[in-house]
Amino acid sequence: MTTQSARVRVAVNGYGVIGKRVADAVANQEDMELVGIADVDAGWRMRIAEQKGFRIFASLDDRTEAMRDRGLQVAGNLDDLLRDAEVVVDCTPKPLGAQNAEYYRAHGVRFIVQGGEKHEVTGHSFVADANYASAVGRESTRVVSCNTTSIVRTLIALKRVGLLKKARGTLMRRATDPWESHEGGIMNTLVPEAKIPSHQAPDAQTVDAELDVVTIAVKVPQTLAHMHSWSIQLTRNSTAEEVIDAFRQSSRIAMIRVDDGLTALNTVKELMADLGRPRDDLYEVALWEDMVAVSEGEAFYAYMVDNQAIVVPDTIDAIRALTSRDQDPQASMSKTDAALGIGSKLV
Amino acid sequence: MTTQSARVRVAVNGYGVIGKRVADAVANQEDMELVGIADVDAGWRMRIAEQKGFRIFASLDDRTEAMRDRGLQVAGNLDDLLRDAEVVVDCTPKPLGAQNAEYYRAHGVRFIVQGGEKHEVTGHSFVADANYASAVGRESTRVVSCNTTSIVRTLIALKRVGLLKKARGTLMRRATDPWESHEGGIMNTLVPEAKIPSHQAPDAQTVDAELDVVTIAVKVPQTLAHMHSWSIQLTRNSTAEEVIDAFRQSSRIAMIRVDDGLTALNTVKELMADLGRPRDDLYEVALWEDMVAVSEGEAFYAYMVDNQAIVVPDTIDAIRALTSRDQDPQASMSKTDAALGIGSKLV
Numbered sequence: 001m002t003t004q005s006a007r008v009r010v011a012v013n014g015y016g017v018i019g020k021r022v023a024d025a026v027a028n029q030e031d032m033e034l035v036g037i038a039d040v041d042a043g044w045r046m047r048i049a050e051q052k053g054f055r056i057f058a059s060l061d062d063r064t065e066a067m068r069d070r071g072l073q074v075a076g077n078l079d080d081l082l083r084d085a086e087v088v089v090d091c092t093p094k095p096l097g098a099q100n101a102e103y104y105r106a107h108g109v110r111f112i113v114q115g116g117e118k119h120e121v122t123g124h125s126f127v128a129d130a131n132y133a134s135a136v137g138r139e140s141t142r143v144v145s146c147n148t149t150s151i152v153r154t155l156i157a158l159k160r161v162g163l164l165k166k167a168r169g170t171l172m173r174r175a176t177d178p179w180e181s182h183e184g185g186i187m188n189t190l191v192p193e194a195k196i197p198s199h200q201a202p203d204a205q206t207v208d209a210e211l212d213v214v215t216i217a218v219k220v221p222q223t224l225a226h227m228h229s230w231s232i233q234l235t236r237n238s239t240a241e242e243v244i245d246a247f248r249q250s251s252r253i254a255m256i257r258v259d260d261g262l263t264a265l266n267t268v269k270e271l272m273a274d275l276g277r278p279r280d281d282l283y284e285v286a287l288w289e290d291m292v293a294v295s296e297g298e299a300f301y302a303y304m305v306d307n308q309a310i311v312v313p314d315t316i317d318a319i320r321a322l323t324s325r326d327q328d329p330q331a332s333m334s335k336t337d338a339a340l341g342i343g344s345k346l347v
Numbered sequence: 348m349t350t351q352s353a354r355v356r357v358a359v360n361g362y363g364v365i366g367k368r369v370a371d372a373v374a375n376q377e378d379m380e381l382v383g384i385a386d387v388d389a390g391w392r393m394r395i396a397e398q399k400g401f402r403i404f405a406s407l408d409d410r411t412e413a414m415r416d417r418g419l420q421v422a423g424n425l426d427d428l429l430r431d432a433e434v435v436v437d438c439t440p441k442p443l444g445a446q447n448a449e450y451y452r453a454h455g456v457r458f459i460v461q462g463g464e465k466h467e468v469t470g471h472s473f474v475a476d477a478n479y480a481s482a483v484g485r486e487s488t489r490v491v492s493c494n495t496t497s498i499v500r501t502l503i504a505l506k507r508v509g510l511l512k513k514a515r516g517t518l519m520r521r522a523t524d525p526w527e528s529h530e531g532g533i534m535n536t537l538v539p540e541a542k543i544p545s546h547q548a549p550d551a552q553t554v555d556a557e558l559d560v561v562t563i564a565v566k567v568p569q570t571l572a573h574m575h576s577w578s579i580q581l582t583r584n585s586t587a588e589e590v591i592d593a594f595r596q597s598s599r600i601a602m603i604r605v606d607d608g609l610t611a612l613n614t615v616k617e618l619m620a621d622l623g624r625p626r627d628d629l630y631e632v633a634l635w636e637d638m639v640a641v642s643e644g645e646a647f648y649a650y651m652v653d654n655q656a657i658v659v660p661d662t663i664d665a666i667r668a669l670t671s672r673d674q675d676p677q678a679s680m681s682k683t684d685a686a687l688g689i690g691s692k693l694v
Binding site: 168170172186187188189190191192194195196197214216218220221222223224225227229231258259263264265266288290291292293295298300301302 | 515517519533534535536537538539541542543544561563565567568569570571572574576578605606610611612613635637638639640642645647648649
């Protein structure tokens, strides 16, 4: 039973857009065991989880009966699930994660909250490639949001090779998630976030306080993914090749090309489907290599961010960091990437 | 008849999205006379023109019969129209304007082409507030495109007060015009222009070669208007108030406020309708005053560009410049603005 007991026992609380992807990814790691998922839903989403063989728990006690009435096999409540887990990944809608944090602490279980929660909930914000080491052995961390994850991944790549001075970006945000797009979306308009910088730039600084970054965010009427355009002041004159190399040598940034026919968000999504990725997920920042322009100490580029998927690999790494399974960031990231099929190239 | 003969006799060739607005605006100027419009359409668009009392000509001879068959009173062909005009505004789809240029020259009529044509067609590119004087008495000019017009208006405002060093912008472009949105649009995706800088930055430099400007352009799935977000390097430390004042003191930039309920493109369009603007047109750059952020020598802002309307006032000014009716830019712009109801405030 040595191997068995060495595996990290992981619970997932909240089985929505992120939670279901995290649960699949956990179940997919050789060194982890998914002990169960908790939610309040009694409908089709839980039946799919049951078909996958996941043990189901009721996040709220008063939902147990409704879930059982709909024929779900409910293994217990959240207390029962947490007793069995070494770490819980909270994927509930904000700000429930902040409320749940105290509950997790009372149960003595390590926990991860998602980027919708405030930095203060855990006092640590996580992007694997940037600050894995500082999360090792911690009680908790917060995996930052999709946009922030992409910002940190790309800017860290430039910082690491000494090229980054200042970064100024425009975020074209998908208006809502696909599965909820029958309500609460926007149509045929653009909606700016009223404040400059938008919230993502200060959020990136919770991971790396040295980043000189400003963002302007605008909601756009589509549901596929976010897209960013960036204007970077470099520390010195450089070339497109050097900037592209910095991205290539970094983690979870995949180069794509317009002249390869990847001309828009939808063509990249189609590629994910054809690659057989689960749920057509794009875990990488997909950055258009043949758009990168560098001129006299400035770089310009654009990339796509799959808001549903990009934080999944970092969440898996955060599990290993909190439970001290890997001290070395690269060891954990390599395991995660291998399990999810992540590389520096998509085609 | 002194007053009558002093009026500029204007023809409009091409009665589409821009042409019909230019025709209305010309008919609305006290010092201009619309001698007729030319097109190839035989459908509803021409019948509206007829109802307005405009004289209709066939742009192509072989369309005359089809137009008469549909009951239109066709006054003649393009030759006939040009014989009667001192200046023609070409509003045909690109690249027809380039072909027509030789024809206009042969007829000895001054001409204006739209921004879809190349700078070389006329050798002069026009934004009233930037370079009216250099167009006075010329045979021809090109009124630059909607996006370029907005870029020049806003950057000139900052340049004039000595604040502008470098400008880096992201253009979120409406995918197609509303009246054509039943075909050729995009849905639920984003499509980057493959090249950085996108074509608008070099285009702005055809009006003012000194502008240090780079643009990244992305098509978005809506039809209302374009939206730009900008990151500006200033020549010195400044304040939001100073930047806003520079915009206020410039021309055809209207300040709007998120906290006034103007939270998105559609709310601004609704305001245009409620103001009674023809076709709900927004001639100004509508710039969000309460989003403007200035920090240590940098400014950030976002604005809306009504691609169907913004070039109309500049086209009217270009008519006065070519025909030497006003030597003073401000004299012409004031007349145009008064006739179209343009101010520095919308509400």
